[in-house]
Amino acid sequence: MAPPATAVADALASPARPRDSRANIDIMAPTKGVQWPYFLALGAAVLGVLQALVVLLYQTYVGLGVAGYQQPVFWGLYIVTFVFWIGIGHAGTLISAILFLFRAKWRNAVNRGAEALTVFAVITAALFPILHLGRIWKLYYLIPYPNQRSLWVNFKSPLLWDVFAISTYASISVIFFYIGLIPDIAIARDRATGVKKAIYTVLALGWQGTGPQWKAHSRSVLHLSGLATPLVLSVHSVVSWDFAMSIVPGWHATIFAPYFVAGAVFGGFAMVINIMIPVRRIFRLERYLTDYHFENMSRFILLTSTICGYAYAAEYFIAWYSGVEFEQSSFWLRAFGPYWLSTWCMITFNVILPQLLWIKRLRTNLPFLFGLCFFINIGMWFERYVIIITSLSREYITGSWGLYVISPVELSVLAGSFCWFSMWFLLFLKVFPVIAITEVKELEIHARDHGGAH
């Protein structure tokens, strides 16, 4: 017979500090302590951002001419890099929303890192159209604001669609990221002291894991997934229409939307792998981020690489089959014109090399995956370079053809963008758990409960 509750109450009056869960300890470990390599990396990132800031001040003062903007190419490296970073942001939402709706449980270990990557990639991308304006103080012209002259923006322009698509995507990504974080912030709050505890307490919003809280949380994540799924497909489609709605040879193609979305997911997964492999190694998270997770991500890379390969082939086929001379010339010059190297880098890194992932042994070989994904990221940047620069430099009238040369200012800002992204990701690593602790626990406890462990 059970002892009376009063007796048990006495025994528990001064309970020893309860044993913490292994997931809490392991996954919160990177947020604790001070390691000099971390500060070295953060310092380098901040310096990179500062040098880009100085260069941008110079560009703002002197004008966009210093950024390589010359006739006929007025969409240069900034737009190339904007599309690149927006694409990188797509893997996070795909993992968080689409794989959630498909109930792919393996996503639980990678979704937090991928969501953070999405948020930071989008805030990096969002800077580029602003830098591209030149007169950055006129940024507010992009939004419909009440004014005395009743001037409103042009809602029939793809550029304006992009403003709404990117700002919506940034907002939804941040909401998704924060909602997912709340239960984990509560875990951090319960174990923190001092200022950290005060900050976590505010951010955790009184989370205690009660029934109504979990129910509201689960349904919110479900509904946000339902909203984010069409959003993620729409965002890069809208970005692609910045090009496809024009009549520039090489841009005016109906395949652009699915082609861009597949490319975005492809590049995004490559970046997730490039970041999560060192994170796993440095913070010893092998128990949570297993080879199985990386193999699944490599399968996505293989699939989307093949879709990209199909899109590249379809573009060339349509250019030839259309019989339109300008289109044919544009594509011929992509492969054999002055920008041939970028085109062949794109094809090699994005289509040919990823086919090695048909070999299972390579899908779980992390050093190989890391190297492959590094080249895929370069290839995906070149893809945007090829689309934008080669098309603009070789339009209809041969007399207006020109050669685009990247300027040192653009290179400095490009490097600064990687530092800006890294800076946010490094700060994130020190403040929030890089793996969703509650989602890992959900799987572990479920397995123990229904796996005959009790």
Next chain:
Amino acid sequence: MPTLVSVFDFPSNTAAAVRKLKDRGFDDLTTYSPAPFEELEEAEDPKPSKVRRFTLVGALSGVFLGFLMQIWMSLEWPIKIAGKNFASIPPFWIVGFELTILLGGFFTLFGLLIVGGLYPKRLDKHYNLRFSAEEFGVVVTCEERDVAEVEALLRGESAKEVTLADS
């Protein structure tokens, strides 16, 4: 009234205990869980969450306001573009769609905060950091005369600890 705080190791036991307590009419209870478990949510409250209403209202407001804004602004400053009507509906679907998602997302967040009662506040008296580790808690408030029955019921479902706390 007395309050019993019980601790469980597994969601299935916790859910079974909650179901039995509710069947016996002990409705004044709170559960704490380290992770989301559908069986526990079902046992405690099988009704659909009200968050869905917030999402629906937000999404509908977004599509309505999105089209209204574009149509009004296009008529307010009429410029003929590509021979289309001033208020040409097909291109307005893009911004209309984006605002549907945007307001749907914001309203879902508000729904979570309101329905889940999330705002910076003092934690429950019986909340314990064990519940953000790997253990489950069920806190039941009952009449003095029911303490023994509730305790037996909790232990019958493998509660590893049951403690009588002040109410």
